[in-house]
Amino acid sequence: METVITRRDFLKVGAAAAVGGLAGLPHTGSAKAIGKSRVVLVRNKDVIAGSGSIRAEILEQMLDQAMTTLLGTPDPVSAWEQVVKPEDVVGIKSNAWYQLPTPHSLEAAIQGRLLQVGVKKEDASVDDRGVLSNPVFQRATALINTRPMRTHYWSGLGTLLKNYIMFTPRPSDYHANACENLGALWHFPQVEGKTRLNILVMLTPQFHGVGPHSFSKEYLWNYCGLILSTDPVSADATGASIIQKKRDAFFGARKPISPPLNHITAADTRFGLGNSRPEMIEVIKMGWEESILI
Amino acid sequence: MAPMSEAGPLEELQHALPEKVMTWSKAEEDQFYDSQSIFDYIDGAGEVYRAYNMQRCLSRRYVTPEGPVIILDLFEMVSSYDAFGLFTHDPDGDVLAIGQGAVYRSGWLGFWKDRFFVSLYADDDTEAAKQALFELAGKVASLIKKEGPKPQILSRLPKKGLQAASVRYFHDHPVLNRHYFISTENILRLGSWTEAVLAAYQLKEGATQILLVMYPDAEKAKEANSSFLKHYLPDADPSGMATLENKKWCGASVKGPLLAIVLEADSREIAASLLAGLIGKDK
Numbered sequence: 001m002e003t004v005i006t007r008r009d010f011l012k013v014g015a016a017a018a019v020g021g022l023a024g025l026p027h028t029g030s031a032k033a034i035g036k037s038r039v040v041l042v043r044n045k046d047v048i049a050g051s052g053s054i055r056a057e058i059l060e061q062m063l064d065q066a067m068t069t070l071l072g073t074p075d076p077v078s079a080w081e082q083v084v085k086p087e088d089v090v091g092i093k094s095n096a097w098y099q100l101p102t103p104h105s106l107e108a109a110i111q112g113r114l115l116q117v118g119v120k121k122e123d124a125s126v127d128d129r130g131v132l133s134n135p136v137f138q139r140a141t142a143l144i145n146t147r148p149m150r151t152h153y154w155s156g157l158g159t160l161l162k163n164y165i166m167f168t169p170r171p172s173d174y175h176a177n178a179c180e181n182l183g184a185l186w187h188f189p190q191v192e193g194k195t196r197l198n199i200l201v202m203l204t205p206q207f208h209g210v211g212p213h214s215f216s217k218e219y220l221w222n223y224c225g226l227i228l229s230t231d232p233v234s235a236d237a238t239g240a241s242i243i244q245k246k247r248d249a250f251f252g253a254r255k256p257i258s259p260p261l262n263h264i265t266a267a268d269t270r271f272g273l274g275n276s277r278p279e280m281i282e283v284i285k286m287g288w289e290e291s292i293l294i
Numbered sequence: 295m296a297p298m299s300e301a302g303p304l305e306e307l308q309h310a311l312p313e314k315v316m317t318w319s320k321a322e323e324d325q326f327y328d329s330q331s332i333f334d335y336i337d338g339a340g341e342v343y344r345a346y347n348m349q350r351c352l353s354r355r356y357v358t359p360e361g362p363v364i365i366l367d368l369f370e371m372v373s374s375y376d377a378f379g380l381f382t383h384d385p386d387g388d389v390l391a392i393g394q395g396a397v398y399r400s401g402w403l404g405f406w407k408d409r410f411f412v413s414l415y416a417d418d419d420t421e422a423a424k425q426a427l428f429e430l431a432g433k434v435a436s437l438i439k440k441e442g443p444k445p446q447i448l449s450r451l452p453k454k455g456l457q458a459a460s461v462r463y464f465h466d467h468p469v470l471n472r473h474y475f476i477s478t479e480n481i482l483r484l485g486s487w488t489e490a491v492l493a494a495y496q497l498k499e500g501a502t503q504i505l506l507v508m509y510p511d512a513e514k515a516k517e518a519n520s521s522f523l524k525h526y527l528p529d530a531d532p533s534g535m536a537t538l539e540n541k542k543w544c545g546a547s548v549k550g551p552l553l554a555i556v557l558e559a560d561s562r563e564i565a566a567s568l569l570a571g572l573i574g575k576d577k
Contacts, residue, residue, distance in 0.1 A: 003478075004477050004478060004479045004481060004525050005477060005478045006476065006477040006478075006481075006525060006526050007474075007475050007476055007477065007526075008526065008538060008539060010475075011538055011539035011540050012539050097337070099417075152338060152339070153338065153339040153341070153342050154338040154339060154341040154342060154468070155338060165338075171333065171337075171338070172330075172333055172338075172340075172341070175338055175341045176468075177467065177468055177478070177479075177480070178468050178471065178472075179338065180478070210384070210399060210400050210401070210402035210415070211384070211402040211404060211413045211415050212336050212339055212342075212343065212367055212369075212413050212415075213336060213339075213365065213413075213415055214336070214339050215417070216400040216401050216402065216419065217401075217417075217418060217419070218400040218401070218419060219400070256475075258471075258472045258473075259468055259471050259472040259475075260471060260475050260478075262478055265478075
């Protein structure tokens with residue numbers, strides 16, 4: 001049996017109220033000793049129009065701001081040049097879930113920057129469920145991972161880590177124990193070491209669900225943010241913290257994300273993919289601060 | 295062993311389902327999913343239904359020119375026990391008198407009757423859609439001719455102080471963790487072979503929760519108890535009880551195939567009294 005973390009471990013660290021969530025998680029040590037991870041959170045309240053549609057030009061600005069900050073460059077193209085080279089073949093792993101897909105305008109913005117860096121048009125592709133048969137993904141040398149965050153009946157949250165479940169022909173093999181072994185997918189040959197950037201879409205994240213379709217518009221809110229990091233675990237942990245706070249505020253009491261986020265913890269402690277602990281994450285906040293929840 | 299129902303097959307229900315509800319009409323052909331193809335329909339959420347021994351699911355969409363789509367999902371389970379269990383998995387909402395138990399919240403209506411769990415969902419929570427959901431739910435419930443029994447293990451729960459809305463019936467470790475996080479690993483050796491019930495109590499002496507698990511045999515129950523004591527209550531006294539870090543009491547006891555655990559009782563007396571009563575019922 002793997003290292004067992006029990007409810008009592010939470011109680012010991014005085015996080016009784018956080019049981020089941022990620023905050024206050026007792027730690028058993030990372031699989032790899034890595035430094036602090038940088039996460040950029042950028043928000044702009046004008047990115048969502050009154051009609052609920054996304055303003056593509058503002059979304060592009062947000063992406064550019066976040067990229068230059070994340071990578072410490074004077075302009076967006078320089079930032080993207082650190083992420084990909086002109087000779088790279090780039091798969092943009094998106095998410096097509098019909099209720100809350102990755103916005104097309106974000107996919108287009110990423111593709112636009114890739115072309116500016118010199119990546120050939122035929123060497124870049126956006127896909128979700130077809131990644132295993134997509135020729136670009138099959139010969140990809142680089143991956144960019146992007147999806148909206150939402151609550152999920154079985155894994156707690158739909159995360160960047162979970163977004164790679166389409167790289168296995170049998171996703172259900174990774175459902176055990178609240179999808180805790182999703183991190184293993186990141187060590188698949190077609191994935192390992194290729195992910196250059198993770199973009200967690202927090203424009204209208206979903207903080208709760210109903211029924212088998214796990215969706216209700218009532219549980220979306222205009223957070224108007226993007227979270228960027230080269231570390232998927234840190235980006236997910238940061239997003240999870242925001243979702244948790246939104247749930248608590250909405251329901252007026254502690255409402256832990258459920259089931260617990262085993263897969264984020266395991267991605268850190270067992271699969272060595274990044275940092276899940278807040279003290280190991282440097283969050284740089286940009287833009288709109290109201291109700292930022294972090 | 296849960297009794298098999300005599301309710302008709304899903305196809306019989308399909309033929310009797312209404313083609314129209316208020317201004318909504320049946321859209322394309324109905325879809326059927328089994329316990330594997332359910333992932334194609336609702337992705338990983340399908341695990342919840344598999345955890346309750348889903349056999350098949352019939353899905354029908356209703357559309358109206360100016361209104362949200364309504365999706366009717368009829369889940370056929372092996373037994374009424376699991377239909378009930380599925381209903382207890384997500385029982386938040388306004389309680390309705392439909393089927394053997396129903397709730398409504400945020401554009402979603404769920405109910406159970408016999409070995410069927412029925413979900414009706416409108417992708418926009420309008421007043422008209424809500425009315426249509428209620429009307430359709432009533433019609434579907436009336437098509438399921440008989441009621442089914444609740445799990446027998448529920449009868450082992452003490453009546454005094456029981457918070458009825460808190461009862462959760464399940465088989466698996468991830469489902470337990472959704473309702474009450476115990477541990478990252480399956481220290482209670484739960485699985486499709488176990489029946490479990492979790493319930494909250496409010497007594498005049500204080501509050502607590504009870505977890506009962508029925509194993510296939512006494513040996514497996516004993517092993518699970520040993521595992522629980524090793525990983526969760528290594529500091530238990532000879533009676534199987536310990537004080538938790540939040541000053542509450544936890545205790546476990548096993549008798550035959552039944553494992554009884556009192557979780558976070560406000561006092562040792564509450565935990566001891568409940569444990570004695572629970573195990574005594576198996577004598």
